[in-house]
Amino acid sequence: MTPPSGEDLPLPDSDELASLLTRNGLRAVYRVLFESRGEPLTMNQIRERVTALDGTSHSQTDRRVRDLRDVFDVESWQEGRTHFYLLKGRRSEPRDRRGGLSAAARARVFQAYGARCAWCGRTPKEDEVKIVVDHIVPLDLGGPDREENCQLLCEEDNHAKQARFAEHKDRAEAISKAINHDDVHLRIGELLKALKGTEVPIDLINLVAREENRGDPTRRLRELRILGWTVTVRKEREGKRTLSYYTLEHAELWPDEGPGPVVRRAENERRRSKKQRSG
Structure with a gap:
């Protein structure tokens, strides 16, 4: 892997970086990633190197990597069960997270999810996992920094989600x-x-x-046919998995009332007709 030139990245001891990252802990994480930008690091490696720099608590490093992404492009991806991180450059536009969630809002999110991961169901008490507040729609994709856009994820699933989005960064728009x-x-x-x-x-x-x-996206794809859409599918075997790829051939305008009510009426009518035929 060819390391980035670093021409657009401020030096760790520069006044420019100090103006961009006002907290010492964030600057320590930045230094580790900057000095290793040709070498992808795991979170454990980042924690160890940050601790060697200034003794920062391990429990804060994950959050600081996330906070660093407000200003810099930190790529993440998953290989097996291991997540890797690499500093790539600056963000084209710094992410604005002014305001953020209040402590009361975060507490309500924890209460709503019962301190349980929304993906795997594990809890800190029962499974000894760390739980974080996650934005369902990521902030850098336009998701609001509001309570209704938040869920709880365990640290492992949160990293997996970040890696999944990173895999499709070329389709971000x-x-x-x-x-x-x-x-x-x-x-x-x-x-x-x-x-x-x-x-x-x-x-x-x-x-x-x-x-x-809570749902079945492949069923939603089939339901688009009710609206007059044509979507083709190609299946490909990869090892023990069968991967599906969908291509839009034809789309109709969305109904004024929205697609949901139209699909529900069609499904209700289909069930009534089936019941009449069987009865």
Whole structure:
């Protein structure tokens, strides 16, 4: 891997960096990533090197890596169960997180989720995992820094989610156009429209659908046919997995009342007809 030139990155001891990162802990994390920008690091390696610098508590390093992303492009990805981090450059526009969640709002999020990870269901007390407040729609994709856009994730799943988004960073514009819609059909449909003519992997559709364990994005894709859409699928075997890729061939305008009510009426009518035939 070729390391970035670093021409656009401020030096760790520079006044410019001090003006960008006002906290010593953040500057320590930056120094570690800056000095290792040709060498991807695991979170454990970052913690060890930060501690060697200034004795910063391990428990704060994860948050500081996330905070660093407000100003700098820190790429993350997953290999097996290990997550890696690499400082790539500056963000084109610093992320604005002024205000943030209040302590009361964070407490309500913890209460709403029962201090349990929204993805795997583990808890600190029962499973000895660390729980963090996660933005369901990432801030850098236009998600609001508000309570209703927050969930609880264990640290492992939070890193996995970051890595999943990082895998599709070349599609960030298409994702940002789709992921903030209220209706799941709109989220999936707008993603397909933004990437029309290209195959969209099911893992990206699942990511944008935002249904986690509560829904079935492949069913939503089938329901688009009710609206007159044509979406083709290609399946490919990779090891023990079968991967699906979807391509939008034709899209209709969204109904004025939204796709959800139209789909529900069609499904209700289908069930009534089936019941009449069987009865």
